[in-house]
Amino acid sequence: MFQPAVPVRGDAGFTILQPQVRIADSIAPMLVPSLNADVEIDTYRQTPVPLEVVDDFDVESSAVVWEDPKPSISTKLTNAAPVTPIKNFTRRIRTKLAVARCRDYGVGVERLPFALSEIDAARPHNNVRLRMEAGYNWEFPDRAEFFWSKLGGKGPALTLPVESSVDYQDLRLAIEVGGSRFSATTELPLRFIDPKVLGNTGSLGDLVLTAKTLMIDGDSFMLTQVLRNQLATGTAKSGRGNGHASMEPGFVAGYRYSERTMLHSELKLWFPLGGEPDFSGPVLRYGFGVAHVFYETDTFAILPTFEMVGWSVLNAQQTGPLGQIIELDGEDIINLFPGVRLVKDSGGEFGLFEVGVSGATAVTTSHWYETMIRLDLRWTF
CATH class of the missing domain: 2.40.160.40 (monomeric porin ompg)
Structure with a gap:
């Protein structure tokens, strides 16, 4: 995945446009907000999976690890430019999906x-x-x-x-x-x-x-x-x-x-x-x-x-x-x-x-x- 260049200052004080690049597998999980039920969208299976427990997490550094549903696949996103660490930041992710009730009627x-x-x-x-x-x-x-x-x-x-x-x-x-x-x-x-x-x-x-x-x-x-x-x-x-x-x-x-x-x-x-x-x-x-x-x-x-x-x-x-x-x-x-x-x-x-x-x-x-x-x-x- 390619993200647009972000202007930062180098050691000499000049502005540098440094793009952030992450190579991520297409089957990485996605969290899609919705309205009714707590679920996590597993793009590997293409099906909604119930999200029973949502853990809080703190972002203490500029590195975030993305894990794929398949344990053997993982990627790491690292910002090359120094950024100010974000401390004591807590975010809860809750997603909801309206699941239409489908029923097959008989004769x-x-x-x-x-x-x-x-x-x-x-x-x-x-x-x-x-x-x-x-x-x-x-x-x-x-x-x-x-x-x-x-x-x-x-x-x-x-x-x-x-x-x-x-x-x-x-x-x-x-x-x-x-x-x-x-x-x-x-x-x-x-x-x-x-x-x-x-x-x-x-x-x-x-x-x-x-x-x-x-x-x-x-x-x-x-x-x-x-x-x-x-x-x-x-x-x-x-x-x-x-x-x-x-x-x-x-x-x-x-x-x-x-x-x-x-x-x-x-x-x-x-x-x-x-x-x-x-x-x-x-x-x-x-x-x-x-x-x-x-x-x-x-x-x-x-x-x-x-x-x-x-x-x-x-x-x-x-x-x-x-x-x-x-x-x-x-x-x-x-x-x-x-x-x-x-x-x-x-x-x-x-x-x-x-x-x-x-x-x-x-x-x-x-x-x-x-x-x-x-x-x-x-x-x-």
Whole structure:
């Protein structure tokens, strides 16, 4: 290391410019001041080393010895010109370094946007899902022609006593394919009906096509436009479909509250196309959910979930217990959906597998199904 010349006076009284030269190995230690933690920077290892003890030292002479972390290497700096010794000078060296805490998160944090079962995921992704669902005590099944078409019309026959409660089981295969900002989903259902009055039946239900478009993709917030289309492929007379097409546009959003917790919400409007005039009507749907990483590793995670979903039936009708027509205007239904999702990453070309278990219960007097249980098997590729 070369230091600029320092003017000193020689024996004859003339000014002499005498540079100070030190040959130091490049791996000599450096002390870098910082703010948070006592450390010494070891340039040989290029890593911060905790500085637990800092000794005081006195400078009694013009010679200072620099020692390298490797004991075999040392250099000595000596000033050739005489200087006045510095006596009783004490200096304490304290260095601090802000050490950023780094953590590698596992597969659970990665799957938070897709953890819920009732509210759609805001982020499009390629996956295949097999859903098994069983609902019990579906009240007034022809209400707004949401589940069945009008009893005695396109729907099942109107009998006395009226079919006012229905159990059902669905087996649905959904395939979602797309890119990072858009996806399309095809859902093929098998529906099995267990009415109280009519006979049991089961076969193909109504086909569902869904398109997602990601509009806002921020670090912590996502907003997606969703369009769900239902086609009348199920037989309305047997109760395996509602006898008409329908559309359900809306928005779903996701907000990352923390690294291990994510909030979800949705707002949609379902309306029939070609339903019974005055009897069918629109249904406003809204919901809120939360997913949290309870446990995770690089290849396995447990994600508990909780959702609250509400429906408001607008300007529609239903068939009453005695066969009479009942007018509906703003009838509200709210369900709670607790659940848990298990995630397993194969770590190879087979992708990622998930098992989701959830249930639902109505918390309002009016309801669709009174209770429901659901099992999801999903493969993400």
